[in-house]
Amino acid sequence: MALKQSLSALLITYNEEHNIREVLNNLVFADEIIVVDSFSTDKTFEIASSYKNVKTFQRPFDNFALQRNYTINLASNSWILFIDADERVTPELQQEINTIIHQEKSASAYFMYRDFIFENRKLNFSGWQTDKIIRLFKKENAVYNLNKIIHEKLIVNGEIKILKNRLTHYSYSNYDDYKQKMIFYGKLKAQEELMKNTNPTFFHFYIRPAYQFLNQYVFRFGFLDGKKGIIVCYLNALSVAERFRELKKIKK
Incomplete structure (x- = not known):
């Protein structure tokens, strides 16, 4: 026993x-x-x-x-x-x-x-x-x-x-709270990228966020979640964009 x-x-x-x-x-x-x-x-x-x-x-x-x-x-x-x-x-x-x-x-x-x-x-x-x-x-x-x-x-x-x-x-309780959370996460992820010595380029600023959105909205069927799917996929992509914007600031 x-x-x-x-x-x-x-x-x-x-x-x-x-x-x-x-x-x-x-x-x-x-x-x-x-x-x-x-x-x-x-x-x-x-x-x-x-x-x-x-x-x-x-x-x-x-x-x-x-x-x-x-x-x-x-x-x-x-x-x-x-x-x-x-x-x-x-x-x-x-x-x-x-x-x-x-x-x-x-x-x-x-x-x-x-x-x-x-x-x-x-x-x-x-x-x-x-x-x-x-x-x-x-x-x-x-x-x-x-x-x-x-x-x-x-x-x-x-x-x-x-x-x-x-x-x-x-x-997700409301748009503003989730947006602030995603921005905060993006800034923390920038610290990880700094440790990896990533140098942000056009690819990081534009292609990575676009891929994040398309992957979740199209390939992971976010469009089937309607308006809610658009919002969440957009804010998750925003977090990726914020990551590399923050990284650029840190590295300046």
Whole structure:
């Protein structure tokens, strides 16, 4: 019979006042909840600190990989569930996670497919139909790659499997918020390009963003998502353009 395993649910936050209560309530099935906040200017930290079952910390934000690795080191348990504030674990996924961590033989890490929610409606295409990310893993077998400071990559020692149930991703609440998020991501990606010593050219400024849009809108069937598909594909392409604009500024 397998030994009882405990689960640490981890969050990194910055100005997530609109999400923090819902995500913390969603994670009550975990044995430990840890929030590392990047000195939010709203009430995120205050709200999280009001939960008796939540351990709260603050650390200045430098990049996602460093922030996530710091948070992992705070966890008391071997099993880690790393969730973003705009993600929700369905009851079916909770049950699957609980089953997995109590198996005698399990993988070192598990991918989860995500349902992308656009203003309370699921997007079925636009590149999101195959969106998956490692969110459940064993602490001792995984670390975030410091060379991937955004859309961070988990380096896993051991087998990786995929869970059947999907994570719900409420990434798009309104146009302005998502636009600012994409611009912010683009600026962080510029730091990665700098580390790779990329010299931006016409190709980077124009062809790469155009390809990003066409790939998601045409080849990944974004047009089937209607107006919502155009908006998301455009903003994702904007992030690519911002990456190389920012890189040009840095290199000047």
